[in-house]
Amino acid sequence: MSDHEVLIKQLSRAAKPVKRTAAVWRRVLVWIALALPAGALFSLLAQRALTDWQQPGAFWAVIELLLTLCIGTLAVVRTFTLSIAGRKSLRWQIFIPLVAAWLLVNVISMSEGHQPLGNIGDGTPCYTFMMLAGTPMVLLMLTALRRTRTLHPVRTLLMAGVGIAFMALSLLALCHPVHGDFPDFVMHIAAIFTLIGATILAGFRWVAVG
Numbered sequence: 001m002s003d004h005e006v007l008i009k010q011l012s013r014a015a016k017p018v019k020r021t022a023a024v025w026r027r028v029l030v031w032i033a034l035a036l037p038a039g040a041l042f043s044l045l046a047q048r049a050l051t052d053w054q055q056p057g058a059f060w061a062v063i064e065l066l067l068t069l070c071i072g073t074l075a076v077v078r079t080f081t082l083s084i085a086g087r088k089s090l091r092w093q094i095f096i097p098l099v100a101a102w103l104l105v106n107v108i109s110m111s112e113g114h115q116p117l118g119n120i121g122d123g124t125p126c127y128t129f130m131m132l133a134g135t136p137m138v139l140l141m142l143t144a145l146r147r148t149r150t151l152h153p154v155r156t157l158l159m160a161g162v163g164i165a166f167m168a169l170s171l172l173a174l175c176h177p178v179h180g181d182f183p184d185f186v187m188h189i190a191a192i193f194t195l196i197g198a199t200i201l202a203g204f205r206w207v208a209v210g
Contacts, residue, residue, distance in 0.1 A: 021148055024080045024087075031076060035140050039133035040170050046129045048175040053140070060109045061178040065170060067102045071095065072166030077139070079160040083150040083207070095162075109180050123187030126172060130191035138199050140192040145207040153198060153208040161196030166193065 021027075051061065074090060081089035141160045150156040169188060176184075 038136035043133040075163030123183040127187040161199035165192040165195040
């Protein structure tokens with residue numbers, strides 16, 4: 001019994017106070033406050049003109065931007081909530097109407113633009129922009145998730161990738177023609193899936209518990 005007491009005393013002396021994790025809403029605000037400027041800074045490597053919001057059809061571009069920010073923010077909220085065991089998170093079904101609305105707005109924008117059907121390669125600059133903007137966001141997200149780790153790394157990183165991709169897309173909306181076209185849209189989708197996959201592959205071992 002005395003040996004147990006000695007062990008307990010030794011462990012007590014070696015123990016350090018645990019810093020409580022910040023509230024989810026605070027972590028989300030801090031991440032967004034860091035990620036958007038960092039993404040914007042990296043995106044300067046891809047030279048693009050700012051969006052002309054006075055063009056006809058800019059209304060749909062504004063709606064698309066708001067939907068993009070909403071999806072990205074909710075995805076980040078769900079990411080940080082999932083990273084804490086036992087915490088009740090937003091249901092994934094909440095994204096179905098939002099993504100459906102985002103797709104519909106894109107279709108309307110493309111139909112009103114009457115742009116000639118080009119090659120898929122014409123959307124490469126958009127893909128490059130999103131990759132540049134998303135790279136620092138991935139690093140910031142993995143650093144934030146490293147703080148708590150997660151029991152569900154794939155699910156958490158999948159949602160993190162969605163948040164990162166749509167935040168990068170929101171930056172792209174600030175320097176993109178108000179009317180999209182099909183090649184651009186295809187490359188936007190390709191960039192979204194690339195960022196999701198990169199987030200999962202880069203972060204699995206980094207954020208998984210054990």
